[in-house]
Amino acid sequence: MPGNILFLCTGNSARSIMAEAYMNQAGRNAWRAWSAGSKPTGAPNPLALETLAAHGIDPGAARSKSWDEFAALNASRSDAPVMEAIVTVCDNAAGEACPAWPTRKGETPIKLHWSFPDPAAVEGTHAEKRAAFETVFADIRARIDAFLAEHR
Numbered sequence: 001m002p003g004n005i006l007f008l009c010t011g012n013s014a015r016s017i018m019a020e021a022y023m024n025q026a027g028r029n030a031w032r033a034w035s036a037g038s039k040p041t042g043a044p045n046p047l048a049l050e051t052l053a054a055h056g057i058d059p060g061a062a063r064s065k066s067w068d069e070f071a072a073l074n075a076s077r078s079d080a081p082v083m084e085a086i087v088t089v090c091d092n093a094a095g096e097a098c099p100a101w102p103t104r105k106g107e108t109p110i111k112l113h114w115s116f117p118d119p120a121a122v123e124g125t126h127a128e129k130r131a132a133f134e135t136v137f138a139d140i141r142a143r144i145d146a147f148l149a150e151h152r
Contacts, residue, residue, distance in 0.1 A: 004084055005083065005084065006036060007034070008038070008089065010090055011039060013040070013048065016036070017059065020062070021052050021057050025058070027148050036065050042064050049062065051134060087112045
């Protein structure tokens with residue numbers, strides 16, 4: 001049974017969405033990925049979805065959601081998964097007070113911080129914005145590939 005991993009970012013619209021989708025493809029036999037944000041924007045960034053599509057990655061039913069869906073306060077819900085790993089992918093989320101996460105028999109999840117610049121904050125032409133998303137996605141893919149190599 002795959003372990004659960006949660007990628008956190010403030011808006012849950014770009015970096016965490018791309019990490020969730022890539023992990024669900026690359027680590028599908030070992031990990032089930034989720035993503036959430038402290039202040040979700042309400043929708044995935046279209047350039048994040050475009051970037052994933054350009055790499056043949058299905059984002060599934062990607063949506064921008066609150067990390068409260070995964071917090072311990074929802075542990076009684078049958079659909080609130082217990083996480084084996086929590087990864088913040090932006091510096092803002094890493095600095096915020098995260099909720100308590102449900103645990104399995106008192107085991108705390110692996111907690112990691114991977115700092116990626118926000119591609120959604122880039123200003124310029126569509127091509128410049130697209131290039132920023134490509135760069136960040138390449139970095140996310142490299143970090144996830146290294147994580148998978150270490151945690152198989």
